[in-house]
Amino acid sequence: MALTIEARGLVKRFGKKTALNGLDLEVESGRVVAVLGPNGAGKTTFVRAVATLLYPDEGELRVVGHDTRREPEAVRRAIGLAGQFAAVDQAMTGRENLELVARLFGQRAKQARANATAILELFDLTDDADRLVRTYSGGMRRKLDLGASLVSAPRLLLLDEPTTGLDPRSRLDLWDAIDALLEQGTDVLLTTQYLDEADRLASHIVIIDEGRTVASGTPAELKSRIGGKVFEVHVHDRADLPKVAAALARENGAEPQVDEATRCVSVAAGPGNDDTAQWLIAGLRSIEGTAVDLADISVREPSLDEVFLALTDQRPEEEVGANKQHALSAAESV
Amino acid sequence: MTTAVATSQSRAGLLTSTGLLAKRTTLTFWRRTELIVLSVLQMTSIMLTFRYIFGGAIGTSQGLDYVDFSVPGFITAGVLFQTLGTAIGMAEDVEGGFIDRLRSMPFPSSAVLTGRVLADTGILAFVLAITTGVGFAVGFRLHASVLSGLAAFALCLLFGVAFSWVFIAVGLFTGNVKSAQGVSMVVFIVTFASSAYVPVGTMPGWLQAFAENQPVTVMADAVRALTLGSHAHALLGHDAGYFVSRSLIWTAGITVVFAALGSARFRRR
Numbered sequence: 150m151a152l153t154i155e156a157r158g159l160v161k162r163f164g165k166k167t168a169l170n171g172l173d174l175e176v177e178s179g180r181v182v183a184v185l186g187p188n189g190a191g192k193t194t195f196v197r198a199v200a201t202l203l204y205p206d207e208g209e210l211r212v213v214g215h216d217t218r219r220e221p222e223a224v225r226r227a228i229g230l231a232g233q234f235a236a237v238d239q240a241m242t243g244r245e246n247l248e249l250v251a252r253l254f255g256q257r258a259k260q261a262r263a264n265a266t267a268i269l270e271l272f273d274l275t276d277d278a279d280r281l282v283r284t285y286s287g288g289m290r291r292k293l294d295l296g297a298s299l300v301s302a303p304r305l306l307l308l309d310e311p312t313t314g315l316d317p318r319s320r321l322d323l324w325d326a327i328d329a330l331l332e333q334g335t336d337v338l339l340t341t342q343y344l345d346e347a348d349r350l351a352s353h354i355v356i357i358d359e360g361r362t363v364a365s366g367t368p369a370e371l372k373s374r375i376g377g378k379v380f381e382v383h384v385h386d387r388a389d390l391p392k393v394a395a396a397l398a399r400e401n402g403a404e405p406q407v408d409e410a411t412r413c414v415s416v417a418a419g420p421g422n423d424d425t426a427q428w429l430i431a432g433l434r435s436i437e438g439t440a441v442d443l444a445d446i447s448v449r450e451p452s453l454d455e456v457f458l459a460l461t462d463q464r465p466e467e468e469v470g471a472n473k474q475h476a477l478s479a480a481e482s483v
Numbered sequence: 484m485t486t487a488v489a490t491s492q493s494r495a496g497l498l499t500s501t502g503l504l505a506k507r508t509t510l511t512f513w514r515r516t517e518l519i520v521l522s523v524l525q526m527t528s529i530m531l532t533f534r535y536i537f538g539g540a541i542g543t544s545q546g547l548d549y550v551d552f553s554v555p556g557f558i559t560a561g562v563l564f565q566t567l568g569t570a571i572g573m574a575e576d577v578e579g580g581f582i583d584r585l586r587s588m589p590f591p592s593s594a595v596l597t598g599r600v601l602a603d604t605g606i607l608a609f610v611l612a613i614t615t616g617v618g619f620a621v622g623f624r625l626h627a628s629v630l631s632g633l634a635a636f637a638l639c640l641l642f643g644v645a646f647s648w649v650f651i652a653v654g655l656f657t658g659n660v661k662s663a664q665g666v667s668m669v670v671f672i673v674t675f676a677s678s679a680y681v682p683v684g685t686m687p688g689w690l691q692a693f694a695e696n697q698p699v700t701v702m703a704d705a706v707r708a709l710t711l712g713s714h715a716h717a718l719l720g721h722d723a724g725y726f727v728s729r730s731l732i733w734t735a736g737i738t739v740v741f742a743a744l745g746s747a748r749f750r751r752r
Contacts, residue, residue: 200587225589236580240511252503253590255495264488281514297584302488 151178151214153305153336154199158208161194161360168194169205170360176353181337183351185344185457191360192340193233196309199338200230213304229298230307236294239283243274243293246282247300254301261300268296272326288319292326299330306330308339312346324349344454356460363460372451374460378425379451380432381415383444390414396435412444417451497597500590504598505605508572512606519610522565526614530557533680534621541681547714551626554618555635555710556679558611559703562639563670565610566646569603573654574663586749596651596745603647604640611639627712631723635709638730642702645737652745679703698733705730 154176161169168191176182184192197203199212201221210216215223237246244265251261269278272292282290291311298306311327312320327350331337341347347354348368355365364371382393393414394405405416416432418425429448436443495503512518530553533541538549576582585595615636625632650666657663676690677683677699683691694700705726708715716722 197583200583202583202586222589225587228587230584230587232580232583234578234580236584238507238511238581240514241507245510249503249507250584250588253495253500253585253588255493255590267488300488301588 152176152211153178153180153213154182154338155211156195156198156208157210159195159198159205159210160207161191161198161203161205167360169198169208171208172357172360173362174355174357174365176336176338178336179334180353181331181339181351182353182355183347184338184340184355184357185347186340186342186357186363188342190357192342192357193309194360195357196230196307196338196340199224200228200307201225226301227304228307229301229303229305231291231295231298231309231311233310233313237282237290237297240281242279242281243269243285243289244278246293247297250297251300256300264300268300271299271329272296286319288315288322291315291319291323295323295326299335303335305336305338308337310340310342312341312343344452344457356457358460364456371456374456378429379415379417379449379455380429381413381445381447381449382436383411383413383446385412385442385444387412389439389441392439392441393436396439397432417455495590495594497591497594500594501598501601504585504594505601508599508602509605512602518568522568522610523613525564526557526561526610527617530554530614530617530621533557547711547718548622550618550622551624551711551714552682552707552718553680554615554621554623555706556677556703557618558614558639559642559699559706560674560677560679561611561614562607562642562702563646563674563699565607566603566643566650567667567670568650569599569647570650570653570657570663570666571660573599573651574657574660577655577658578660582749592749593746596648596742596749599651600644600647604643607643607647608640611636625710625712626714627710631709631712635706638702638705638709638727641734642730645734645741648738648741648745652741652748655745655748673697673699677703678707698730698737701726701733702730 152175154174156172156174159169159172159174160167170191172191172195174184174195184195186192194203198205198210198217201212201217201224204218210218212224213227215227217224237243238249241249247265247268248258248261251264252258256264266275266278269275272295274289274292274296277285277289282293285293295308295311298308308327312323315323324346327337327339331350337350339346339350352367353365354368354371356363356371364374366374380397382397384390384393387409390407390409390412394407397405397414397416403417405414407414418428433446436446533553534550538553541549573582582595586592653666654663657666674680676686676694677697678694679699683694683700686694704719705723708719708721708723708726711718719726
């Protein structure tokens with residue numbers, strides 16, 4: 150099993166703020182791994198460490214087999230980086246941007262030109278290739294930025310929140326572009342705060358919070374961590390909710406969650422509950438016993454949101470937002 | 484990406500990457516026509532203001548027209564105003580993530596800085612040529628040999644190298660465009676509290692002490708001494724060699740200190 154990224158006990162502090170707090174993370178080659186976490190969890194700091202833009206204070210970090218501190222150049226040769234901001238020159242054309250990056254990677258002028266053309270085609274930017282980037286839309290800029298990280302045919306592509314700040318249409322567009330890359334077998338590490346993005350693009354997800362790895366696995370594995378299928382019962386009358394919840398609580402499962410607003414009781418099959426079908430049937434029987442007027446019954450896969458909230462301790466949004474400011478300003482100073 | 488992109492890349496060396504990045508900075512300068520027009524207009528209007536509005540009041544000294552005194556000063560101050568743009572350019576690149584991209588690539592990262600200095604020097608040569616042209620148009624005359632005049636021009640370009648390093652460091656340390664712009668206040672103070680526009684002797688004592696000993700004065704006087712020929716000694720008290728050697732020491736000192744600061748900041752991980 151070849152490891153593309155091997156991080157052990159990474160610690161990085163910016164003044165008093167600890168951005169990485171003993172982070173362990175492994176990425177096997179041939180995988181698309183999403184690092185998922187709330188703002189301020191340490192995602193960007195981790196990507197910057199992998200990209201050799203900063204060195205961890207403690208711990209070991211190897212990328213494509215090379216230590217980032219001792220052999221940064223070998224790492225840099227193997228990676229492509231597309232950051233949160235579209236890091237392209239606004240006063241140059243799309244083509245010039247790509248050619249500059251290719252030349253700086255050591256390609257000859259002719260090859261750089263050919264590769265720029267190929268990338269422009271791949272991202273559907275050929276018609277706008279010779280316009281100044283400052284006339285591009287946000288989505289086009291982001292695509293060009295992604296393209297610039299690919300002119301060197303990197304073994305590992307680092308995407309730091311690739312779609313943050315994009316409108317929904319550009320977001321779908323960029324997802325398609327990333328899909329195309331994945332089909333060609335580039336290893337990808339992407340960070341995101343969007344669960345649907347991780348679910349859509351990644352074969353593996355690593356959830357981090359407060360600078361540590363909280364959980365990792367395939368989306369399906371993570372979903373099963375909070376207990377397999379989710380059983381939802383909707384009622385017409387809000388007053389019936391406690392009765393339904395009590396009925397479901399008797400069965401072997403997780404604690405039922407009551408949502409007053411949607412008049413719904415949901416319960417996940419508990420961990421280690423192998424026979425989901427039997428569990429469901431038992432659940433249905435005990436609801437029948439309550440004689441409540443039901444609106445709907447459904448069974449679904451747990452969403453990553455539920456996994457995420459369960460694993461990151463359901464921290465309130467405000468606190469998370471405040472952390473973000475701190476971590477970003479520290480992480481972004483060169 | 485194996486299907487779309489072919490790569491047989493070697494490593495871009497320091498010279499190649501310096502050249503590539505200098506080309507990028509120069510290219511983007513030429514594309515920002517409004518910036519070129521603005522900096523030429525600014526330079527010209529300062530010169531016209533002093534020449535025709537304040538010039539009469541300032542008068543002449545040692546049998547020398549104010550225009551002959553002031554144009555070398557304007558050109559020296561122009562070096563600072565022109566290279567000031569580098570602070571903003573660097574800050575833009577930091578803020579926009581462009582520097583991050585460059586630093587994550589396998590070429591000698593010092594090329595980002597040397598490329599900037601190289602491009603700045605070329606751009607400065609262009610802008611100073613225009614300024615000098617305007618200087619001649621408003622009545623400035625060379626009182627020394629053409630060679631001496633060319634030496635003065637070359638000296639200004641050397642000052643430019645030093646100040647380019649200063650403003651690269653400023654751009655890197657501030658890291659955002661707004662703070663980098665704030666530094667222009669300092670440039671105003673340093674150029675006005677010098678011999679660039681008026682003789683230091685007319686300033687109050689406390690200011691004189693500062694003005695006499697700061698690099699812009701030494702630099703302006705060096706350029707003056709090289710262009711005024713025989714008038715220089717009478718006006719300035721020393722001959723050209725005295726000022727030129729001192730200005731070169733300042734230039735070297737500033738370059739060493741700020742190149743070290745900027746590089747250290749740039750390399751910080």
